[in-house]
Amino acid sequence: MRDVLAIVPAYNEAASLPLLLQELAQECSGWEVLVVNDGSTDRTGEVARAAGVRVIDLPFNAGIAAAEQAGFFMAREEGFRFAVRLDGDGQHRPAEAARLLEALRGGAQVAIGSRFLAARGFRSPLIRRLGIAWLSWLVSRLAGLRITDPTSGLRAFSSEALDLLTRFYPEGYPEPESILLLARRRFRIVEVPVAMRERSGGRSSIRNSTALRYILKVTFALVIESIRAVDT
Amino acid sequence: MPSPEVRIQAVAIAAALGFAALTIVLVRRRKLSEWYSLIWLAAGGLVSAFAIFRNVQFVLAEAIGIYYPPVLILGSLLFMLLGITLYLSVVLTRLEAWNRRLAQRLALLEYRQQRVENSAPPPGQ
Numbered sequence: 606m607r608d609v610l611a612i613v614p615a616y617n618e619a620a621s622l623p624l625l626l627q628e629l630a631q632e633c634s635g636w637e638v639l640v641v642n643d644g645s646t647d648r649t650g651e652v653a654r655a656a657g658v659r660v661i662d663l664p665f666n667a668g669i670a671a672a673e674q675a676g677f678f679m680a681r682e683e684g685f686r687f688a689v690r691l692d693g694d695g696q697h698r699p700a701e702a703a704r705l706l707e708a709l710r711g712g713a714q715v716a717i718g719s720r721f722l723a724a725r726g727f728r729s730p731l732i733r734r735l736g737i738a739w740l741s742w743l744v745s746r747l748a749g750l751r752i753t754d755p756t757s758g759l760r761a762f763s764s765e766a767l768d769l770l771t772r773f774y775p776e777g778y779p780e781p782e783s784i785l786l787l788a789r790r791r792f793r794i795v796e797v798p799v800a801m802r803e804r805s806g807g808r809s810s811i812r813n814s815t816a817l818r819y820i821l822k823v824t825f826a827l828v829i830e831s832i833r834a835v836d837t
Numbered sequence: 838m839p840s841p842e843v844r845i846q847a848v849a850i851a852a853a854l855g856f857a858a859l860t861i862v863l864v865r866r867r868k869l870s871e872w873y874s875l876i877w878l879a880a881g882g883l884v885s886a887f888a889i890f891r892n893v894q895f896v897l898a899e900a901i902g903i904y905y906p907p908v909l910i911l912g913s914l915l916f917m918l919l920g921i922t923l924y925l926s927v928v929l930t931r932l933e934a935w936n937r938r939l940a941q942r943l944a945l946l947e948y949r950q951q952r953v954e955n956s957a958p959p960p961g962q
């Protein structure tokens with residue numbers, strides 16, 4: 606059985622990918638790396654191929670959730686034991702991702718990198734932290750376990766978790782909802798303290814103008830998820 | 838000149854028939870599927886039915902307690918349109934999901950095809 610597939614969804618991340626892929630090769634040797642090029646209009650695909658990693662190209666910008674899930678499919682179908690998901694913008698450090706994997710080898714099925722368990726590294730702007738605080742309270746409440754960083758995209762999954770996520774995966778920005786989805790099915794979820802960096806290039810897909818809309822959508826989606834039947 | 842009742846009846850029937858004709862033209866040109874055309878023909882049929890059987894609105898409005906009978910026509914049409922729109926949103930959601938899945942499968946398939954092509958000896962050797 607193959608061991609670890611690192612999944613990097615990337616939309617117009619040509620500027621930040623080279624450093625990330627180089628670090629992955631150096632600090633996480635033995636991992637296979639997949640860049641999911643989500644219909645980028647810049648040189649994301651070429652840059653990733655030049656680094657010698659696996660690259661798949663979605664035919665259009667299908668959204669971050671669809672890109673991640675495409676990676677989950679590859680991990681399942683090629684029999685990887687674990688998948689690690691990192692942002693393409695460079696804010697997730699491969700060395701920290703490796704610590705998530707230790708949690709999985711220790712028996713967890715889902716490991717989430719949390720910026721707030723230990724205050725170190727780059728901190729988000731206040732407005733964003735307020736939004737995260739609200740979602741953190743809501744997710745923790747609904748999921749019945751303490752989650753400090755529900756929007757963190759630095760995650761590692763066991764093959765059982767991937768099985769579920771290839772069947773159901775929320776749309777749009779899927780992070781908070783996917784925690785609830787997994788928690789309601791009794792997956793063993795742990796948070797691991799990590800430091801993150803400021804993105805090294807490109808721009809966040811969630812800007813302040815859309816932040817409120819994001820919070821509203823996710824809040825509603827979480828409430829709906831919490832009243833959904835678990836076996837469907 | 839015919840009475841106002843007859844005039845509005847004629848206009849309503851003409852409009853409904855025009856709408857039905859447009860629907861048929863679209864199906865004929867394959868711009869609209871037979872299934873969706875049935876829904877729109879039913880909407881046109883509802884308007885025609887109220888126009889042709891003018892007394893129906895009075896009887897029905899009286900029966901469910903509507904004071905001003907035309908509201909019954911507008912109301913039932915509005916409700917039907919709401920239903921159709923909701924149904925179309927459901928269809929759209931399903932199509933989006935299928936579209937996403939197709940994009941994912943295509944990307945994975947292209948990757949595997951590339952890998953096979955790269956590992957196979959070049960043709961002619």
